[in-house]
Amino acid sequence: MKSALLCIDLQHLFAARGEGIFASGENCRFTKKEQDYFFERLQHQLLPNVQKLQATFRDKGIEVLHIRTRSKTRDGRERTFWQKRMGLLATPGSREAEFISAVAPQGDELVINKTGYGPFGNTNIHALLVQLDVKQLYCCGVHTNTSIESTIRAAADYGYCPVLISDATAAISQTQHDSSLERLQDHCSEIIETDKLVEDFEQHLRSVG
Template identity: 30%
Template structure:
């Protein structure tokens, strides 16, 4: 990070929220469209994030955390995509029956895990996620998935606006380019949540829930 930028933010935008008492793991849009070479949405950064997320998802399951997955899925007409699908036409390919709209098998939901369908960037916008987390007594949203500059950022902002602590393990989110990826991690950490190493999340789960697993 640029030293002058760090000094500019220090003491103003660098507070830490920390983990709460009841976390959930939100796995955002780990779809084959982002991890299949040659696909229009393919991103090496997302492939790396999927690889890094396998162990974290397994640890969350062992700890008994709610693991909630999101996916983008549009009607074949594209009508429910609104201006978002007009701005990013490739999203129109994420329709029922399209293999690229399916989950990457390495991080696919288990049968008992909730899957939320969304049409826009934030996992909260137009979905039941906030109500679901509130009803379950969740106070912390651990966010993994893609993309860092799009759906992760939008979900982190909405999470804190809904009263949940956003935690973003840096290795477990990915984007198409390192520039927006790093810039958005910096900004999320500065203003909306805590960007931490995956090892810190794994340690937290192991210590906090050792007696509950």
């Protein structure tokens, strides 16, 4: 069963302090405490683990796909109702659409631009995964309770085997993160941590080598 690593919404809209949904001002809906928690986890756990995962998948020739929120139009008129209501807009060429440099695509890795929380239903991801003969999806990125959870639930319904990498994902609070894991585990996703996944990959290669 072929696998792929899905790196989800690791862009300035969702994962940069003082930008996107974290821009300062009266429209920012996150408290300082929530932001401090999120960016502490992002810098010291999530990004290093995603880098480790990307390096492992690349080294083993396994697909690394980058999924981001980005409209096709300048005004984002094709976005979902809820993206419009939440004010989520990343247009072509915008700062909000840029990937976080530490975990950005390399070479000819595939980039999928979505206009909803998850990519199934508003992108060609299903057709693409069929063409790549991929059935197992390892998911990392942000935010656990929105884009990650939406992607995993839809992937399971489409017949894929999703795996959530718990220490390579983050929500705005530990409670929201843990609640998502509880909802997903053994219902539509397996859950694993980065070091265990890397160790399993290495053991598998040794056993078939």
